[in-house]
Amino acid sequence: MDDPAMLSAYDEYYGRVSRAQVARIAAISGLRPASVLDVGSGPGPVSLAFAELGARTFSLVDSSERALEKARLSLARFADSPGAPLSVSTAVADIESLEAIPDGGFDLVAFGHCLNEVGRGDDRVGRRLAIARRAARAVAPGGAALVMDPATLAASRDSIALRDALLAEGWTVRAPCTFPGPCPALAAGPTQTCHDEAPWDVPPEVGRLASEAGLDRDLIKMSWFILSPPPRRAEALPGEAEPRPSGGAYRVVSMPMLNKGGRVRYLLCGPGGRFPFSARRDDEAARAGGFFSLGRYELISVDEPEPREGGWGFGARTAIRRLGSLAHAGRDGIGCSDVR
Structure with a gap:
């Protein structure tokens, strides 16, 4: 990501998408960290999104000095806003x-769209697991790791x-x-x-670039997990607003689907596993x-x-x-400001 033109195009397009994805994740989970280690940060969209959510201390790590410089500039511009002093380091x-x-x-x-780029062979998940293990030592008591990957x-x-490999080692999702x-x-x-997707207010520049590339960006899509390492799992997640799901709580993990019998169904996932929940499409009570x-x-x-x-x-x-609020995660709520 050292080519200036490629870096600028990436930030203009994927940077805005990544910030909207973080806003969606925060709306669902209540995640509001005060300090963030941004691994594989690129030009810093994940850090900038968390700055917009109230984080003030950042350490960014990336293999590209040029990308880190762009991230520093973006965060510095944000820090110029009244009441938004930031502490930023890069490596x-x-x-x-x-x-x-x-x-x-x-x-x-935070691992924002970087772990998926590690490895292409049969050892790829093992290599990513090794990185996540090392991340545990950087997590404060009560803290967590965020894995955000594409939805392909x-x-x-x-x-x-x-996720499953980390759970097997004692992490908690x-x-x-x-x-x-x-x-x-x-x-x-x-x-x-299983992945997340939602409509959003598509920024004009993203819409233009998507149209030129023949892409559809009406929805933001990603796979994501927030996990706590074993020594911290009894602690509260910083800024966690939504209660942790328990008992009879289920997550809707699909869009509505119409079957041949005229029933609309969703997939639910929770204590009972993953299964369909359906209703007749003309069911007024439903x-x-x-x-x-x-x-x-x-x-x-x-x-x-x-x-x-x-x-x-x-x-x-x-x-x-x-049980949980998506009040700021719908079409009216996931906006990206123009702070860059």
Whole structure:
């Protein structure tokens, strides 16, 4: 990322997308760290997004000095805003090197679209796991690591495999999962995965660049997990506003799908695993109960669902309770300011 033209184009397009993705993650999880170690930072969109959310201490690591310089400039411009003094340090290092992750007490160690670039062979998840292990020493008590990867089938399945490997070593997934064990999506078959997506206010420049490249950017999509390393798992996540899912909490992990029988179904994931929750598309009780307005990654509980083969149906006594707020994660809420 040392070519100036490529770096500028990347920041203009993917930088804005990454900032919107972080805003979405924060809206779902309540994540509000005060200090961030940004590993594989590039020009700093993840750090800038967390600065907009209130973080004030940053350490950025990347293999490109030019990208880090652009990140420093972006954060310096943000710091010029009233009431926004920042502490920023940078280091040039490959993210697989020992120097990439310093000892320290950071509320959050963020891996924004960088782990997916480590390795292409059969050892790729193992190499990423080694990086995440080293990240544990940089996490402050009560802190966490954020893994944010693309939503492609291959990348998201690798991200889930990393999640499962960390859980096997005693890490705790804090968001978005409500199922504490190995992800059911991997076991469902090689074409199955789980990712987040949502509509957003597409910045004009992103829309123009997407149109020129023949891309569709009406939705932001990503795979992401917030995890705490073993020594910290009993601690509270800094700034965590949403209660950790427990008991009967389920995450909506799909968009609505219409089957041949005329039923609309979502996939839910939670204590009971991953399974469908459906209603007839003309069911007015389901409409009044909010079934058809459920969004991907929304956190809900379901009272008195109707048992159906392999899942639940919306029955006469069924009620949906929304447990988490996506108040700032919809089309009106995920905006990117023009601070760069």
